[in-house]
Amino acid sequence: MYDKGKVLIGLAIFLVLALSVVGYNMTAGDNKKPEPEKPKGYTACVKSTDYMKSSHMVLLNEWRDEVIREGKREMVKTPEGIMVEKSLQNGCMHCHTSKVKFCDRCHEYASVKPYCWDCHLAPVEPADGKEAI
Amino acid sequence: MKVLRPIIAVIALIVAGGVLGMSQGTQMLVGVILPSIAFLVFIVGIIRKVVDWSKSPVPFKIPTTCGQAKSLSFIKEDRFDCPNSKSDVIVRMILEIFLFRSLFRNTNAGVKSGDLPKLHYGPSLWLWLFGIMFHYTFLVIVLRHLRLFTEPVLPGIGLLEYFDGFVQVGAPVLYQSDLIFMGAITALFIRRLIMPQIRYISLDTDYFPLLLIFSIGATGMLMRHYFRVDVTGIKELTMGIVTLNWTNPGTIHPIFFIHVTLVSTLMIYFPFSKLTHAAGIFFSPTRNMANDSRATRHINPWNDPNIKPHSYADYEDEFRQFMVDADIPVEKELPPAPAAEKKEEVTE
Numbered sequence: 001m002y003d004k005g006k007v008l009i010g011l012a013i014f015l016v017l018a019l020s021v022v023g024y025n026m027t028a029g030d031n032k033k034p035e036p037e038k039p040k041g042y043t044a045c046v047k048s049t050d051y052m053k054s055s056h057m058v059l060l061n062e063w064r065d066e067v068i069r070e071g072k073r074e075m076v077k078t079p080e081g082i083m084v085e086k087s088l089q090n091g092c093m094h095c096h097t098s099k100v101k102f103c104d105r106c107h108e109y110a111s112v113k114p115y116c117w118d119c120h121l122a123p124v125e126p127a128d129g130k131e132a133i
Numbered sequence: 134m135k136v137l138r139p140i141i142a143v144i145a146l147i148v149a150g151g152v153l154g155m156s157q158g159t160q161m162l163v164g165v166i167l168p169s170i171a172f173l174v175f176i177v178g179i180i181r182k183v184v185d186w187s188k189s190p191v192p193f194k195i196p197t198t199c200g201q202a203k204s205l206s207f208i209k210e211d212r213f214d215c216p217n218s219k220s221d222v223i224v225r226m227i228l229e230i231f232l233f234r235s236l237f238r239n240t241n242a243g244v245k246s247g248d249l250p251k252l253h254y255g256p257s258l259w260l261w262l263f264g265i266m267f268h269y270t271f272l273v274i275v276l277r278h279l280r281l282f283t284e285p286v287l288p289g290i291g292l293l294e295y296f297d298g299f300v301q302v303g304a305p306v307l308y309q310s311d312l313i314f315m316g317a318i319t320a321l322f323i324r325r326l327i328m329p330q331i332r333y334i335s336l337d338t339d340y341f342p343l344l345l346i347f348s349i350g351a352t353g354m355l356m357r358h359y360f361r362v363d364v365t366g367i368k369e370l371t372m373g374i375v376t377l378n379w380t381n382p383g384t385i386h387p388i389f390f391i392h393v394t395l396v397s398t399l400m401i402y403f404p405f406s407k408l409t410h411a412a413g414i415f416f417s418p419t420r421n422m423a424n425d426s427r428a429t430r431h432i433n434p435w436n437d438p439n440i441k442p443h444s445y446a447d448y449e450d451e452f453r454q455f456m457v458d459a460d461i462p463v464e465k466e467l468p469p470a471p472a473a474e475k476k477e478e479v480t481e
Contacts, residue, residue, distance in 0.1 A: 110281075
């Protein structure tokens with residue numbers, strides 16, 4: 001091997017960069033599946049769980065456009081027959097009362113920072129100490 | 134024809150990934166085992182390539198010089214285009230790796246029509262532009278993917294995502310890097326197709342990586358914006374790969390497995406193709422050598438140590454008599470031979 005020192009340093013940098021992710025998770029690893037807290041007393045949302053899981057942001061965007069730009073404020077019915085307002089704070093968060101225990105669980109896991117809260121006020125979380133912002 | 138075979142290959146990969154990603158049984162194979170193997174092949178392949186290159190001797194000093202070499206004190210030296218020292222070489226390499234200066238220097242010859250057609254040379258920056266757009270957005274995209282491979286997510290990734298989705302179009306937010314990436318890779322592909330001279334020299338191995346990477350980007354964007362796959366489920370799977378704790382949540386759309394199949398193919402293909410220029414650039418003798426062959430002698434490593442240097446002076450010393458006899462001019466005359474002088478006297 002020519003320039004053995006330099007080549008080995010280069011290979012070492014490559015290996016460290018390539019394997020750093022594995023190393024990071026070995027040391028900092030706390031790989032827990034997120035479990036958002038579901039509201040008690042309700043069994044179904046306005047759409048199916050699968051749809052809500054992957055596409056709630058699309059629904060929220062549609063609601064925003066309908067309500068703010070087209071003035072369509074009619075209520076939405078859940079399978080249980082509950083009427084839900086097309087609104088983040090008065091609709092979604094009527095049942096899902098906690099941002100910290102519901103929204104943030106998955107969002108933090110997947111490193112998603114929705115810009116809802118740029119304008120909307122996050123609900124005041126019950127001061128039980130551990131989950132407060 | 135050269136473009137047809139890579140198209141068929143990529144379509145075959147997409148179909149294979151889709152079919153295997155359809156059923157729970159084979160999802161593990163294509164979503165977890167294949168990328169794990171591909172990552173190992175990538176690492177080992179790159180190391181083997183680098184070791185192989187480092188064993189290859191460089192017989193001659195062959196830096197490409199693109200400027201004035203170090204000369205007399207009143208002649209301006211072009212330090213980074215004709216590096217004279219190790220530090221200048223390092224600067225030149227850094228500029229090459231981060232700014233692609235050799236592509237920036239591309240020129241194009243053309244004929245200007247007028248009363249008399251005139252030949253002119255101008256800069257040709259399209260390759261440089263699309264190349265640099267492609268490479269940097271690819272870097273951003275790879276870094277953004279770390280959100281799926283680290284828990285808690287590495288600091289800084291969130292900030293990168295924030296700035297990448299700065300325009301806040303749609304939900305989930307559209308990333309600018311995705312658009313630039315897809316635009317650049319498309320432009321690089323079309324460039325090969327429509328420019329006759331580039332098309333002439335393009336091979337299957339030139340089209341295949343472009344098509345493969347395009348498909349990776351396309352499936353990635355489809356996953357995010359059209360199918361909107363189960364991201365927490367995917368993170369469970371990807372975290373399972375990097376913590377060697379393999380799981381399949383079973384809720385992931387097949388498009389994810391197509392994406393993973395294509396990425397795995399890229400990783401496996403990488404060390405054995407033109408894509409290893411990422412490592413090869415460091416071993417490029419036309420870039421990593423200083424143009425100082427007049428100041429320091431470059432010893433060819435494959436020289437036989439038993440063969441000693443034989444200068445012209447030595448050569449003449451060895452053969453002077455024969456040269457004089459054959460009327461070949463010599464630099465140093467034969468020593469006056471006393472015996473010969475006597476003979477001359479006798480004949481007179």
